[in-house]
Amino acid sequence: MDFLSFFIICVKVLLVFAGTLLAVLIMVYAERRVSAFMQGRLGPNRVGPQGLLQPIADGIKFLMKEDIIPDGVNKPIYLLAPVIMLIPALMTFAVIPFGSTITLFDRDIILQVADVNIGILYILALTSIGVYGIVLAGWASNSKYTLIGGLRSSAQLISYELALGLSVVSIILMSGSLRLNDIVADQQGHLLSWYVFKQPLAFLIFLIATYAETNRLPFDLAEAEQELVGGYHTEYSSMKFAMFFMSEYANMITAAALTVTLFFGGWDVPLLDEKSLGIWGAMLSVASFILKMGFFLFLFIWIRWTFPRFRYDQLMKLGWKVLLPLSLINIFITGGYLTLAALK
Amino acid sequence: MATIIKSYEPTFWDKLYIPALVKGLMVTIKHFFRRKVTIQYPDEYHIPPEGYRGLHRLNKFPEGRIKCVACEMCSAACPADCIHIIPGPSPWDEGNERYPVRFDIDLLRCIFCGFCEMACPEEAIELTEIYDFSDYTREDLIIDKDGLLEVFELTKDQKYYSRKNDSQEPQK
Secondary structure (H helix, E strand, O other): OOHHHHHHHHHHHHHHHHHHHHHHHHHHHHHHHHHHHHOOOOOOOOOOHHHOOHHHHHHHHHHHOOOOOOOOOOHHHHHHHHHHHHHHHHHHHHHOOOOOEEEEOOEEEEOOOOOOOOHHHHHHHHHHHHHHHHHHHHHHOOOHHHHHHHHHHHHHHHHHHHHHHHHHHHHHHHHOOOOHHHHHHHOOOOHHHOHHHHOHHHHHHHHHHHHHHOOOOOOOHHHOHHHHOOHHHOOOOHHHHHHHHHHHHHHHHHHHHHHHHHHOOOOOOOOOOHHHHOHHHHHHHHHHHHHHHHHHHHHHHHHHOOOOOOOHHHHHHHHHHHHHHHHHHHHHHHHHHHHHHHHO | OOOOOOOOOOOHHHHHOHHHHHHHHHHHHHHHOOOOOOOOOOOOOOOOOOOOOOOEEEOEOOOOOEOOOOOOHHHHHOOOOOEEEEEEEOOOOOOOOEEEEEEEEEOOOOOOOOHHHHHOOOOOEEEOOOOOOOOOOOHHHEEOHHHHHHHHHHHOOOOHHHHHHHHOOOOO
C-alpha cells in the first residue's frame, strides 16, 4: 500500500468518526428540540442561535462534573463497561457506504471506510458486543436497579436480534451478497427496486427490531425511569454517563444508516445515474444518504413521543410470537419465489 | 336499569395495529407544527386576565390625596393578618380627617384572597396584576405605604405588563 491510499483511508476514518460524533451532537439537540415541539414547548433555544450550541454546553457540563465511583462496585468492570459500549457503537458505521465513488488523484475512492465482504455480519456482531457493555454495567454497579436494567436489556436484545437477523436474511437472499455495497448496487435504478417495496414485511420487522435493539421507546424497558431510576447507567456520572449516552445515540445513527442501506437504496438517488455526473453525483449521493438517514433519526424521536412503553410480557410476546414467525414466513416466501424465478 | 356493555371485537384490521400506529404518529406530527405555548418570561411577560389578584396598591385621588381613611376594615377582614395600619390625622385640609401614618403589608403572610379589597369602603386598597415581586430578604417583602403608592403609579393604567412587553427589544 502506497502512502496516498494510506492517507485516503486516514481521511475517511477521520471523516466518518467526526461525522458520527457530530451526528450524535445534532441528535441530542434534535431530541430535546423535537420533543419540545411535539409538546407545544420551545425547548433549548438560549445557547447560540436557536440553541444550536446546547449540546456543546452539555458536553462541557459532563466533563466538569464530579466522577463518582460508588462503594461496592466491581471497579475494573465498572470502569470498562462504558468503553465496551462506546467503541463498538462508533465502529459499526465503518462498513456503511455513505456515497458513490469519487475519482480523485486518478483513482476511484469508495465513500465507505472499509469495504468488508461480510458487512452485515460485521454490524450484527459489533452491536452484539455493545450489549456486553450494558450487561456488565448493570452487574458491576452493585445496585438492584442497574442489575434489573441490564437483565431486561440483555433479554430484550436476545429476543429481538433473532427477528432482526432473520429479516435481514430475506434481503441477503434477494441480493445474494453480504456486502453492503452489493446490496446498494442491487437497489439502483428506478424507485421500485428499493427493497422496501420488494420486502415490505422484512422492513417492518427490521424497523421494529431496531427500536428494540437501540433500547428506544416503545421498547426502553432497560431504562424505564418510572421503575428503574435510570436503568443500567443509574450509578454512572460525569463523562462515563456521557459515554453511555453517546453510544446509545451512535447506535441509533448506525441503525438509521443500516435501515437506509438495506431498504432505501443507501445513497441511491432514484432515477439518476450518480456515476455519470462525476464529483457532483457523488455529492448528491451523500446528500441523499444523509437526508434519508435524517428522516429515520427523526422517526426515532417521533415514535418516542408518540407511543407508550410495552409491558415486559408484551415485549416478549411481540418478539417471540409475532415477529419471529413472521420473519420466518417471510424467508420462506422469499426463498420460494426466488427458487421459482430461477426455475423459469 | 342495567346497561349492557357490548365488548368490542377487534377486526383483523384492528389487530394489525399499524393503521392505529400511523394515526397516532399523525397526532404528534400535527402538534409538532402547532403554535408553541411557551412564554419566554424575562423576554416577554404573561398578561394576567382581568381580576387577577397580585401585588397590592393604595389608590390616590387625582389631586394626590390618599383615598385610605385608616378605618382598618381591611386588616380586620384579612384572614392572614398581614395588614398593619397606624392611623393619624390627615395632613390635607380638605377631605377625610383620618389617614394612615403607616400602612404595612407583609407579602409573605398575604394569601392574596382579595378580602381587603372587598372590605374597603373607600376603594383605597386594591390588588393589581403584578405577579413578579420576589426579593432576597424577608424584610424587603414587607411593603410599606410609599411602596404601595409607588405600585399605584405603576399600575394606574392597568397596562403594567403590556407596557413592559412593548419596551422589550424585538425577538431574535
